[in-house]
Amino acid sequence: xxxxxxxxxxxxxxxxxxxxxxxxxxxxxxxxxxxxxxxxxxxxxxxxxxxxxxxxxxxxxxxxxxxxxxxxxxxxxxxxxxxxxxxxxxxxxxxxxxxxxxxxxxxxxxxxxxxxxxxxxxxxxxxxxxxxxxxxxxxxxxxxxxxxxxxxxxxxxxxxxxxxxxxxxxxxxxxxxxxxxxxxxxxxxxxxxxxxxxxxxxxxxxxxxxxxxxxxxxxxxxxxxxxxxxxxxxxxxxxxxxxxxxxxxxxxxxxxxxxxxxxxxxxxxxxxxxxxxxxxxx
Numbered sequence: 006x007x008x009x010x011x012x013x014x015x016x017x018x019x020x021x022x023x024x025x026x027x028x029x030x031x032x033x034x035x036x037x038x039x040x041x042x043x044x045x046x047x048x049x050x051x052x053x054x055x056x057x058x059x060x061x062x063x064x065x066x067x068x069x070x071x072x073x074x075x076x077x078x079x080x081x082x083x084x085x086x087x088x089x090x091x092x093x094x095x096x097x098x099x100x101x102x103x104x105x106x107x108x109x110x111x112x113x114x115x116x117x118x119x120x121x122x123x124x125x126x127x128x129x130x131x132x133x134x135x136x137x138x139x140x141x142x143x144x145x146x147x148x149x150x151x152x153x154x155x156x157x158x159x160x161x162x163x164x165x166x167x168x169x170x171x172x173x174x175x176x177x178x179x180x181x182x183x184x185x186x187x188x189x190x191x192x193x194x195x196x197x198x199x200x201x202x203x204x205x206x207x208x209x210x211x212x213x214x215x216x217x218x219x220x221x222x223x224x225x226x227x228x229x230x231x232x233x234x235x236x237x238x239x240x241x242x243x244x245x246x247x248x249x250x251x252x253x254x255x256x257x258x259x260x261x262x263x264x265x266x267x268x269x270x271x272x273x274x275x276x277x278x279x280x281x282x283x284x285x286x287x
Contacts, residue, residue, distance in 0.1 A: 036263070039256060039259050039260050039263065040260060042252075042253070042256040043253075043255075043256030043257040043258070043259055043260040044257075044260055045257075046253055046254065046256065046257030046260075047257050047260060047261065050064060051064040051065065051257060052064055052065065052066065052069070052261070053066050054066055055067045055224065055225070055226060056068065056224040056240075056254075059248050059251070060224065060240065060243065060244045060248055060251050060254055061244075061248060061250050061251050061254065062254075065237070065240065065254075065258055065261065066226070067224055067225060067226040067227070067234070067235070068224065068235050068236070068237050068240045068258070069237065069261075070226060070227060070234070071141060071220070071227050071234025071235055071236060072210070072234075072236045072237045072265075074141045074145070074227060074230060074234065075141050075144045075145045075148065075209075075216070075220055075234065075236055076145070076148075076206070076209055076210065077145070078141065078142060078144075078145025078146060078148075078149070078230065079145045079146075079148040079149045079152060079205075079209050080149075080152075080202075080205075080206070080209075081145075082145070082146060082149040083148075083149040083152045083153050083156055083205060084156070084202070086149075086153060087152070087153050087156035087157045087160060087201065087205075088156075088160055088198065090153075090157050091156075091157045091158075091160035091161040091163075091164060091194075092160075092164060092186055092190075094108060094109070094157070094161050095161050095164035095165055096164065096182065096186060096190070100165075109158070112153075112154040112157055112158055113154070113158070115150075115153075115154040116154035116155055116158070119214075120151060120212055120213075120214045120215045121214040121215065121218075123147055123150055123151050123215045124147060124214050124215030124216070124217065124218035124219060125218060126147070126150075127143055127144070127146065127147030127150070127215060127218065127219040128143070128218040128219055131143040131146050131147060131219065132218075132219060137231065138231070138233075139219065139220065139221035139233040140219075140220065140221075140230065140231045140232060140233055140234075141220050141227055141229075141230045141231070141232060141233070141234045142230040142231060143219040143220060144215070144216045144219040144220025144221075144234070144236070145220075145230075147215050147216075147219045148209045148212060148215065148216070151208060151209070151212065151215065152205035152206075152208060152209055155201055155204050155205050155208065156201035156202065156204075156205050157201075158201070159197050159198070159200045159201030159204065160194060160197050160198050160201050161197070162197050163193070163194030163195070163196055163197015163198055163200075163201075164190055164193075164194045164197070166193070166194070166197065167189075167190050167193035167194060168193070171185070171189045171190060171193060172185060172189075172190070174189075175189050199273055202273045203270050203273055206266070206269050206270070206273065207266060207270075210236075210237065210238065210262065210265060210266060210269070211238050211262075212236070212238055213236075213238045213239050213242050216236045216238070216239050217239060220233060220234050220235070220236060220239075221233035221234065221235065222235045222239050222240075222243060223235060224240075237258060237261065237262050237265070238262065240258055241255050241258050241259050241262065244258065
């Protein structure tokens with residue numbers, strides 16, 4: 006290797022380290038700011054009481070319940086649909102077929118659509134056409150549409166990364182394709198599923214624009230999926246932008262959101278490994 010190549014490699018390595026430190030430093034700076042302003046506002050009372058005075062006082066219990074219900078509807082629809090679609094694209098449709106190419110291009114296009122467009126679609130289709138109105142159900146279904154492209158593409162990549170020997174070995178043993186998929190390919194695709202879930206949950210929990218148009222922003226405790234409910238991201242936005250004196254509770258709620266993301270990401274990895282029996286296939 007000549008001197009110019011060595012210099013180019015060192016320069017590229019140095020730039021990569023600079024970018025990595027810049028990204029990491031920015032993350033910790035934001036986290037430090039949130040913890041410094043919001044951690045002192047978190048208490049058991051804050052987590053178990055409902056908002057009062059437009060959110061300036063009280064807690065976020067109804068917001069947490071609404072967020073959990075919205076996320077539950079989203080994942081309940083997105084996970085089986087996404088994993089099933091990814092398996093169909095990977096195992097039943099030839100990769101170079103015209104249908105497969107069009108489906109994948111459509112998914113990539115949907116993943117890039119702004120969230121407010123999904124919100125307007127959800128408000129019209131789920132809210133008016135299907136008659137769900139401003140409800141947790143409308144918000145959860147809209148988020149499911151947003152999460153599906155990410156989950157499908159990540160899970161499909163996981164399936165395609167599985168060794169071809171798994172498929173050939175299963176076929177040689179006389180196993181049905183569904184059996185091969187469940188017992189051999191799913192464990193191999195577990196990392197792709199986890200990545201899709203983590204990215205999808207992160208987008209769902211942080212979503213604001215789409216939920217304002219679909220699930221609404223009332224702070225009362227929901228009694229059913231057809232009730233309107235305020236998500237945690239909408240609550241942070243409203244306190245920070247529309248409620249004078251709401252900054253303290255906005256910071257505290259943002260810290261709770263960060264903790265929820267960490268908890269859900271950890272649970273997604275643990276649940277996937279537990280469901281698959283801790284198997285790790287190439």
